[in-house]
Structure formats: C-alpha cells, structure tokens
Amino acid sequence: MDVTEDAVRDICTDAVFKRGERYLAEGRIRKIHRVDTTVTAVVSGSRQYDVRVDLATEGFAPWCDCPYDGPGACKHVVAVLLRCVDNLPPDDGDQLDAALNGADTDDLHAFLREELATDADLRARFLAHVGEPTRQSVDELRASIDRRFEETNPEYHVVFEPIDFTQWFDLANEYREQGRYASAATVYRALVESLDDNMERVDGAYDHFSCAFSRALDGYVDCAAIAERDADAVTDAVAFLEERATSGTPFLAEHFEKAAVDLRERADE
Numbered sequence: 001m002d003v004t005e006d007a008v009r010d011i012c013t014d015a016v017f018k019r020g021e022r023y024l025a026e027g028r029i030r031k032i033h034r035v036d037t038t039v040t041a042v043v044s045g046s047r048q049y050d051v052r053v054d055l056a057t058e059g060f061a062p063w064c065d066c067p068y069d070g071p072g073a074c075k076h077v078v079a080v081l082l083r084c085v086d087n088l089p090p091d092d093g094d095q096l097d098a099a100l101n102g103a104d105t106d107d108l109h110a111f112l113r114e115e116l117a118t119d120a121d122l123r124a125r126f127l128a129h130v131g132e133p134t135r136q137s138v139d140e141l142r143a144s145i146d147r148r149f150e151e152t153n154p155e156y157h158v159v160f161e162p163i164d165f166t167q168w169f170d171l172a173n174e175y176r177e178q179g180r181y182a183s184a185a186t187v188y189r190a191l192v193e194s195l196d197d198n199m200e201r202v203d204g205a206y207d208h209f210s211c212a213f214s215r216a217l218d219g220y221v222d223c224a225a226i227a228e229r230d231a232d233a234v235t236d237a238v239a240f241l242e243e244r245a246t247s248g249t250p251f252l253a254e255h256f257e258k259a260a261v262d263l264r265e266r267a268d269e
Contacts, residue, residue, distance in 0.1 A: 003081055008082060011059055012072040013072055020075045020076075020081075023076065030048065032083060034090065035093045035096065037057075039051075039089060049066045050164075053080060055084065060073075067162065069204055071207070128180070134183040134187070139190075141168070145165070159203065165216075171187050184223040185223035188220035189240070213255070234263065242256070
C-alpha cells in the first residue's frame with residue numbers, strides 16, 4: 001500500500017503533478033479519511049470537490065467530481081495522493097470494526113433495516129450482496145441514472161461536469177461476485193442505454209463519460225456472454241447492440257458494432 005511520488009507521476013501529466021503539489025502546499029485538502037485502502041477527501045478549488053482513491057489498486061482507481069477532461073488524473077486527486085505519500089491518514093477501519101463488534105445485534109439489525117428502508121440504492125446493493133436477483137428492470141434502473149443527468153445541471157440541458165456512476169458499477173459488481181450475471185447485465189445495460197442517450201448533451205469531462213460508457217459496455221458483453229447461453233437470449237442481446245449502433249449516438253456506433261461481433265463470437269465458442 002506504499003504510495004510513492006513516482007507512482008503518482010505515472011497517472012498524471014507533469015503540469016498536473018505540479019498543480020497537485022501546489023494544492024497540497026496551499027492546504028487545499030479540507031477533509032481526508034481512510035478505511036482500509038480507500039481514501040476519501042474534500043479538496044478546495046473553484047468549489048469543494050470530492051475525491052476517492054484506492055491505494056491497493058494499480059493506478060489508484062482515482063475518482064473526482066471536478067470537470068477536468070485532460071489526460072490522466074486531475075490535480076485534486078494528485079494532491080490527495082501526495083498527501084498520502086507524506087502523511088498517510090490513520091485507518092478508521094479499526095474503529096468501525098470495534099463499533100460493529102460491540103454493537104447489540106438487535107440494535108444493529110434495526111439500524112440497518114431503517115437505513116435500507118429509506119435508501120433505495122443501498123437496499124439494492126445489500127440485496128445483491130446477500131444473493132438476491134435484481135427486481136429492477138432496465139427501465140427502472142435507467143430512470144435513476146437519467147435523473148442524475150437532470151440533477152447535475154438543472155437549469156440547462158448541457159452537462160459540464162462528471163457524474164459519479166459508482167453506485168451502479170458497484171451494484172453490478174456485487175451481482176457478478178454472487179454469480180448472478182443476468183442481474184449484472186441488467187445494470188450494465190441500463191448504464192449503456194443512459195450514457196448513449198445522454199452523451200450528446202455532455203460538454204465537458206469527455207474522457208470521464210467515455211470511460212464510463214466503455215466500462216459499462218464491456219461489462220454488459222462479459223455478463224451477457226456468461227448468463228445468456230440459450231440462442232434466443234444471445235440473439236436478443238446482439239440485436240440490442242446492433243440496434244444501438246444504428247439508432248444511438250453516431251460516434252459510439254463503432255463501439256456497439258464491435259461489441260455485437262464480440263458477443264456473437266463468444267457465444268459460439
């Protein structure tokens with residue numbers, strides 16, 4: 001979990017690295033916490049930006065909600081990682097473990113149930129974690145993703161800043177870890193459809209949205225190839241990809257075409 005300056009330099013440009021150094025020196029990191037290998041922070045720029053990195057993942061899996069659209073990580077992420085080089089935040093995981101171990105079982109059950117009752121996203125991930133298949137359709141999942149686009153810039157149709165799709169990728173990953181690939185494919189398809197339909201309104205952070213689209217499309221193909229072994233189901237999945245290639249965002253057509261070919265070939269193996 002050691003973080004070095006060289007490792008940070010590898011994920012950003014020289015200019016961004018210098019800006020990150022300056023942000024750290026100026027004390028712009030307002031909050032920083034660590035649980036195990038995950039570090040979350042708030043960094044002050046033109047506004048307050050949320051940052052998340054995973055110190056155990058190659059490349060640190062950085063995420064920031066700033067509008068940076070250049071190559072590599074942004075200056076806010078770099079500042080946080082450099083802070084970890086010089087002074088790694090204490091691990092709050094032990095405190096969480098102690099609180100969980102010391103909690104009354106009935107109180108913990110009641111607390112968890114109340115949180116799950118009021119937080120639909122947390123509830124969906126919890127049910128996925130304990131092995132329940134999704135009860136949400138593609139359209140239902142899409143509605144929540146589309147709403148995120150609407151909420152990002154409510155006064156205008158254009159979206160200038162990144163959107164955090166982590167909750168849906170985490171949900172899909174939970175299903176994959178449980179071996180419920182059809183449920184994971186449903187989540188990935190909702191992401192693919194929403195990103196495809198909203199891509200033309202994006203006017204900033206292009207790399208962020210393109211990476212999210214590619215990740216969702218790859219996930220859909222992977223899970224559909226495993227889950228949908230019967231010929232009719234594969235045909236339907238391929239048909240969806242081919243239809244999107246002709247009706248969706250023009251500059252994404254090639255991605256859909258390649259995905260359709262890949263899925264068909266993998267189904268024939």
